[in-house]
Amino acid sequence: TARAYLYPALSRRNLTVHTGALTQRILLEHGRAVGVEYMMDGQKREARVAREVLLSAGSYNSPQILLLSGVGPADELKAMAIAPLHDLPGVGRTLSEHPNYINFYRLRERNGVTKALRLDRATALVARWFLRHDGIYASNGAAANVFLRTEAGLDRPDIQLTPSSVHGGAKLWFPGVTKPPLYGFSIRIGVMHPRSRGWVKLRSTNPSDKPRIQFNMYQAPEDMATMIRGVRACRDLFGHSPLREMIDRELFPGVDLQSDAQLAEVIRKEGGHRSHPVGTCRMGLGDDAVVDAQLRVRGIEGLRVIDASIMPDVPGGNTNIPAIMIGERAADMIRGRSLPPADLGA
Numbered sequence: 001t002a003r004a005y006l007y008p009a010l011s012r013r014n015l016t017v018h019t020g021a022l023t024q025r026i027l028l029e030h031g032r033a034v035g036v037e038y039m040m041d042g043q044k045r046e047a048r049v050a051r052e053v054l055l056s057a058g059s060y061n062s063p064q065i066l067l068l069s070g071v072g073p074a075d076e077l078k079a080m081a082i083a084p085l086h087d088l089p090g091v092g093r094t095l096s097e098h099p100n101y102i103n104f105y106r107l108r109e110r111n112g113v114t115k116a117l118r119l120d121r122a123t124a125l126v127a128r129w130f131l132r133h134d135g136i137y138a139s140n141g142a143a144a145n146v147f148l149r150t151e152a153g154l155d156r157p158d159i160q161l162t163p164s165s166v167h168g169g170a171k172l173w174f175p176g177v178t179k180p181p182l183y184g185f186s187i188r189i190g191v192m193h194p195r196s197r198g199w200v201k202l203r204s205t206n207p208s209d210k211p212r213i214q215f216n217m218y219q220a221p222e223d224m225a226t227m228i229r230g231v232r233a234c235r236d237l238f239g240h241s242p243l244r245e246m247i248d249r250e251l252f253p254g255v256d257l258q259s260d261a262q263l264a265e266v267i268r269k270e271g272g273h274r275s276h277p278v279g280t281c282r283m284g285l286g287d288d289a290v291v292d293a294q295l296r297v298r299g300i301e302g303l304r305v306i307d308a309s310i311m312p313d314v315p316g317g318n319t320n321i322p323a324i325m326i327g328e329r330a331a332d333m334i335r336g337r338s339l340p341p342a343d344l345g346a
Contacts, residue, residue: 001324021045023061024207026053026069026303028085033303039207052302052334056327059277059309063092063200064211066281066290071300080202086299090288091281092211095198096314098160098274099191099217099227101267103234104167104252107183111246113141113166114183119174141166146237147192147316150229156316159230161237162188184251187238189230190274192316195220200280218268227271228263276319278311295330306330 009015021040026033027048035048055062066072070085072092077084116125116136129137141164147157167184196219203209218224231253238247249255253266281290281297290297291310297303308323315322332338 001327005327022207023057023065024068026055026065026071028069028071028300031086031299032301033297049302052304054304054306054330054334056306058307059095059280060200060211060213062305062307062309063280064202064207066091066297066305067202068205068207071297076201080205082202082205088290088297088299090290092200093197093288094279094282094312095200095213095215095277096194096196096279096311097198097215097217098276098314099194099196099223099271100274101189101227101231101271102168102186102252103189103231103238103250104186105184105238106248106251107185107246108248109246110183111165112183112185113164114170114181117166117170117172117181119172119177122172140164148233150226150233156193158192158226159233160188160190160192160317161230161234162190164188187234188274189227189234191223191226191230194223194314196223197279215273217271217273224264224267227267228260231263231267274318276308276314278308278314278319281305281307281309282312283310284312294333295326304330304334 006017010017018038018040021038024037024039024044027035027037027046033049033053035046036053037044037046039045055065057065063072066088067077067080068082070077070083071088072084073089074084074087113136116122122137125135125137128135142162143165144163146161146163148159148161149157150159163185164187165185167182167186170181170184171178173179173181194217196216198213198215198217201212201214203212218227235250238244238250253263253270257263257266282288283291283293283295291305292298295304295306295310297305306327308319308326310326311319311322
């Protein structure tokens with residue numbers, strides 16, 4: 001995105017880019033955003049605006065910056081000794097994320113990316129990638145994405161499977177120097193439409209301190225039920241030819257774990273997330289909404305949030321392209337651009 005949008009504009013007179021800067025807070029005066037306070041080179045600085053402040057720090061840092069600026073749930077702000085300048089209960093709430101779990105299989109033969117991790121081969125493949133931008137190291141190792149319904153009657157896929165021709169614990173190896181490698185592959189299972197909701201809160205009033213993040217993953221029983229069905233769907237998929245003939249055995253979670261209770265326990269212990277957080281500055285109506293349909297912060301003039309935090313719900317897929325779309329759409333809103341009416345014919 002930087003190469004596509006920012007780099008071509010770097011020579012513009014009306015653009016200044018600061019790197020190595022840390023936002024402290026948004027400056028608010030009489031209910032209006034008038035600038036940003038930030039630290040750079042050990043000094044506190046201000047950038048004042050004539051029109052609007054555009055906050056685009058992501059689903060964790062955008063709510064953190066709003067809270068540090070006195071915008072958010074008044075009781076939480078008071079508890080942190082921050083003067084509430086605008087009581088907005090939804091800031092940092094309704095965090096939504098894709099639960100994630102990985103099945104791991106051992107291969108019968110010495111196949112997959114593990115072969116390419118032998119030190120001498122890896123060195124040559126890195127050189128090939130650097131010089132020619134191709135080869136196996138030009139790929140992330142994920143050959144496909146599978147979206148499927150785990151129950152009849154669903155109107156859309158509820159599980160995403162991402163097979164990878166290597167496993168998460170794979171490392172560089174060399175005969176006689178390291179332990180013999182384990183040839184295996186993994187498949188990442190993601191719940192596409194989780195119902196559980198979490199939150200982001202301040203850890204302290206120091207902007208350098210990372211915020212507190214609570215996913216509340218699997219709080220909704222439906223999310224765990226969906227993930228368990230996803231694990232079973234993986235087993236069914238890899239129990240058919242030609243994949244069945246490639247596999248020696250399931251190493252994780254292991255075929256000895258069969259009941260819902262056993263799978264739920266290991267999923268809670270070993271599961272993770274897809275780094276697809278959304279919802280902490282939710283767009284919409286109601287008390288928990290933070291921005292309106294124009295991405296303007298409700299109750300504050302001259303301030304918009306433009307990132308994945310405004311999504312009311314996590315989409316049924318990766319969030320990268322939707323986040324870029326939000327940026328493009330917001331740019332059109334700010335510039336007053338709109339699409340012409342569709343020509344639908346007679």
